[in-house]
Amino acid sequence: MLGRGLKRKLSDYEESMAGLSCAFDSSRGLPYPLKRQLVLNMCLTKLQTYKMLVEPNLHRSVLIANTVRQIQEEMRQESNQQPVNICPGIAPASHSYAGMESPGISLQLPSGVGQQESHCCDLRSVEDPIENSLLIVSDDDMSSAISSILKDLDFVEDISPPTCLVPTGDDQPKFPENTGLKLEDDRQDLKGAECVFGSFEISNSTSYLKDLAIDDIFEDIDTSMYDSDFCCPPLMPPRSPSLATEEPLKTFPSCNSSSANNIQICRTDLSELDHIMEILVGS
């Protein structure tokens, strides 16, 4: 543990992590592959934590991702040089990371107890319980993990590519002829293409809208008034679902007048409402 005055949440995981990192620092005796594995675990844990933040720190994410890549490359080179020693009974399965479905890398936290299931090409022998108690992650897992994290960063950070010209407030955007701007346009095209591939999460959200039945969107708007023959006051156009729940009752004064005039007005208004609904629904 380092220093006094550090506020740290005490959890089993953090304690064991701290213990391991101290072991890393102080012990010369830890074998290199074990040290490497420890660092890798820490990196992946951090990346996973950042993934859950609304706005991960880009600088840190890049540094950690680079460290993971570096370790990955080293492990790859080692495995190229040595014959692969597959743990008996466990087939090396390469998962494509479901940076997609799952919240990220499913880490088994090192609790130091027993063996964990490992899916990978691992050089170490099965008999060493300490080594096997740490998470062992395959190459593809790491690559996909890094990719998904960086892609997500893009989604979170840079929805609209920047232009040379940045309109603020009420100002009309101006577009001077400028070679600098032209270069920027080219880059924008590239970025536009990038947005197409963008993050999986973007396409997820648009399909959500398509899948939903139109009626469901307007479910919580109270349309009971339109069903009756009674007069209705001047109608407001249907609001979006998020606002509908708050205000509809306030904007509709009670309709208890039964004069013929009102009925005439109501019927006109109803057809207007139908018209508006048609436009909104796009049928």
Added chain:
Amino acid sequence: FLAGFGSLMQDVLWCFSQVKGTIDAGVTESDIISTVEFNHTGELLATGDKGGRVVIFQREQESKNQPHRRGEYNVYSTFQSHEPEFDYLKSLEIEEKINKIRWLPQQNAAYFLLSTNDKTVKLWKVSERDKRPEGYNLKDEDGRLRDPSMITVLRVPVLRPMDLMVEATPRRVFANAHTYHINSISVNSDYETYMSADDLRINLWNFEITNQSFNIVDIKPANMEELTEVITAAEFHPHHCNTFVYSSSKGTIRLCDMRTAALCDRHAKFFEEPEDPSNRSFFSEIISSISDVKFSHSGRYIMTRDYLTVKVWDLNMENRPIETYQVHDYLRSKLCSLYENDCIFDKFECVWNGSDSVIMTGSYNNFFRMFDRNTKRDVTLEASRENSKPRAILKPRKVCVGGKRRKDEISVDSLDFSKKILHTAWHPSENIIAVAATNNLYIFQDKVN
């Protein structure tokens, strides 16, 4: 009287002068100082904090009666520069923390400074009012309108002295130009333009124009998956208005000339030191990330700060620094723990003294370090309340690396990593330094003999 100007380390004794901020044990997060900067004459000292406030101190006139009190700094103006914002489009909170303050050179009676948070740069005008007009015809002293029919005599309003009032007004707001977090701003030597840098882009602004900026550096890859490097700091050359440098997370510095192209993606010079294989570790890249870059006052050198060292580079030599100073090399064996608790990502700044002969940077346990480039001597000092008696001379501190710890030394494992000195400033011409220790601002001066 410029005591100590260009003096050698052995002749300089640093003394406590003042401390600003509360002594309370519980520090509110918003009081944490996030930037410190002297103006070009050293008359004003500005601090920004995590709560978005700017506090400006002014040096009082030196009095002949008390020559040993070489001008104390007192509060001159306090204002709220940035407020917390919410980006509705991305559902993100924008922190009001002031990342950097930079002064403009004084051109009239008013003072101007730039302050920035993660997304928005603001130009503030700080001006004094010590007179007010009295004797209006149409309204009385309370401001109430007079009945015109009751006015029989006309008079000319006269300016009368009033209590000094210092007002800060936002004159320009430069917004919506940065997708990523702004880490640096730098005023150009032409005093007409400035730049703002975020993780991936650098924009050039004209002070008069807030609705457009020119993008001069863009390192964002077409595919974010290929991102391996971010911009960490940027600064204009002090004399050549077409030249600037920016540092990266890979420990490199690029010098760019704006005359060559509108988009300065190709550097004019590239500064990188080859890696020392004997020091290689898993954390090599992380600790090589440059947290600050500063031109010397002369413009001949740049200084960079990475996690463990400060380096001085000659602009004419790109392949390695001319000087490297170890700030706290004893941390090299603790990197894994420091990585685990995120301290390895702390961004320390570095500063030059007025004559470029001494450089200063912060460390942990409220320690800060100075390196004399000529004598190669260095000293470790501490900003703490215990050493805060007026004009008390600061005693050099020492960290014990291993083996027997002497009486005054502190062992590495006893260092308090929550007390970090990230921000320091050096008066442009005198030996006066400002050191930010969490929520306290310490001012030290050299001893007047």
